[in-house]
Structures are given as C-alpha cells and as structure tokens.
Amino acid sequence: MNHNQFKVFINQIPKLDPVQKQQAITSLNQQDNPILNRLAKENIQHSKCIHCDSKRIKKHGKSNGRQRFFCNQCGKSFVCTRGTAFFYQHKPEHWQAYLELMLKRETIRACAEKIGVSTVTAFNWRHRYMQATQHTFEAKLEGIIEVDEMYFRESQKGNKKLTRPARKRGTNASTHGLNNKDWVAVLTAMDRNHHEYDHVLQQVNGTEINNCLGCKIVNESILCSDGQPAYNKICQEHHLHHVVLKHAQPHNTVFHIQNINSYHSYLKQWMLQMHGVASKNLPKYLGWFRMLAWHKYQSFSDDFLTQREKLFEFKLLQVQQHNF
Ligand SMILES: [Zn+2]
Secondary structure, eight states: OOHHHHHHHHHHGGGSOHHHHHHHHHHHHHHTOHHHHHHHHHHHHHOOOTTTOOSOEEEEEEETTEEEEEETTTOOEEETTTTSTTTTOOOGGGHHHHHHHHHTTOOHHHHHHHHTOOHHHHHHHHHHHHHHTTTOOOOOBOSEEEEEEEEEEOOOTTOSSOSSOOOOTTOOOOOOOTTOTTEEEEEEEEETTOOEEEEEESSOSHHHHHHHHGGGBOTTOEEEESOOGGGHHHHHHTTOEEEEOOTTSOOOSSSOOHHHHHHHHHHHHHHHHTTOOOGGGHHHHHHHHHHHHHHHHSSOOTTTSOHHHHHHTSGGGOSSSSOO
C-alpha cells in the first residue's frame, strides 16, 4: 500500500461502527500473532498433510487469521493450529500472554484478570496446554538411571460425588504405604541427561512398574534405587544392573539418587503453589512440570533467552503430535 492509499485507509477509520472497529483490531492482532506465525512456519518446515502424510501441501489463504494449507494429494485442507493445543481455541491475541503468565506460575484467577477472560476460560486453557505436555519428551532413559516413587495425597477436588467419606479440613492423612488409598503413588525416573519419566501408579508392584517403565528405558542400563523390591522384576526383564542405595550408606560420587530426590523436592514445592491438584489431573501437572524442568536443565539459561524465545522452544508449539 503506497502512502496515498494508506492515508485514505486511515481517513476511513472514523467511519467504522464499534463492532467493525473491534473486528479491525482483532484482524490486525491476528496478522501479527507470534504463535500463529510460529505454527504456520512449523507446518511449512514439517511439510506434511495432516490427513494423508503427503508432502505435496501448499499455502491456501487464511481463515480467522490462521494459515490454511491445501494438500494436492488428497484434496483436503487444514489450518496451522490443527494437531496442536490451539486447535478450535478462540482469542489467539491472548495466547502468548497467557502462556507467559503460566510460566510465571500465576494462579488461574490472576491469569483471568490480567488477560480479561473468564476464570472458566483460564481454567480450560491451562488444562489444555498442560494436557498437551503430557506426552512430550519421551526419550528413552539410558546409562545411569535414578528411580524413586513419590506420593501425593489423594484428592477428589472437583468431583461431584466422592467415592469415600469426606475428610475433615485440617486432618492428617495416614502415613503413605505402598497401596494406601489415601495416597497416589507416582513413579519417577531420570537419567544423567536429565531425561525424566513419570507415571501415576495404580499399585506399587513389580508388574506395574515393569509394564510402564520397561518400554522407556534402554536394556542393560544401571538402575539406582532405594532398594524397593518392586524394582526387581524390571531389572530381571531388562537386564539392568541394580544399585541399591540406602540412606545410611556413605555418599557415592557416581551411583546416587540425589538428582531424583532434588527433582521430587522441587516438584513438591511447585505442587504446593498450585493450591491442591485433583488426583485425576495429576498427570497433566506432572507433564507441565517436566517441561519446565527440561527447559531449566538445557544449556540456555534465562539470561540468554527472552520470554518469547523460551516459549517458542516449547514442544507445546510443535505441530502434529497431539490429537485435539
Ligand atoms: Zn493429504
């Protein structure tokens, strides 16, 4: 648009009615939406049709500010948000600000107030983003693997019907045992490259640990644990060398479970800031924390990356990995 055309365009603005003004603002915001731009770029790099995997895709205009792609192979089209946590999500102008607030560990209420959306929307967005992180970073653990289980108090928050008598506020839960229903056991494992795996266990026994962790580790690795007998089965099945570390044992420089213990301690502190997580939502929160921890361990530090860059390193913004 040349200078004269732009002048005419600007002079037309006072003639817009309030609804048209809002539409114009939304349209302008969407033109320069960093998340939508990033997703469009990801699709171009990925260059794969979401319907038939063909590489014969081309840009095909925009709908609601979202880049549309057309597949020459199957004749179907799709938008850049397809296959991501942002598919079918409204208000793209607020996505980035919302994610940044989530990174700052703001509460749902604070996010809603600062962004200008309802608390229900803020809650739904949070759970949608967290759900998208559940299956990220599924690299196999190898070498020296530290493993330990941790326990969270069982919570039926948000459930309309409790499956047990209600607890009195302020009462203490019984001490967590292996299969005590008051506690939810989470199996956590981490290798020395900071690949982390976690899984909510229904029961703490050898079969369940072998079933969930077995396919996530490289055979013949070294498993460091506190000696819980439930780890014996996985060690036999996957030919792992089992190093048992008792608390009283002197500090061993190579074989230890200090990394997993400090991960537990950060995770517990972080969970406290979440003001009570329902047990059914525990895997989502574990996924989000795993993603935060992964970025913390990477060589780039907060000093080197801006908030936006940090956001873009997130797998959350990569396409075609989730079924939304
Ligand atoms: Zn196709």
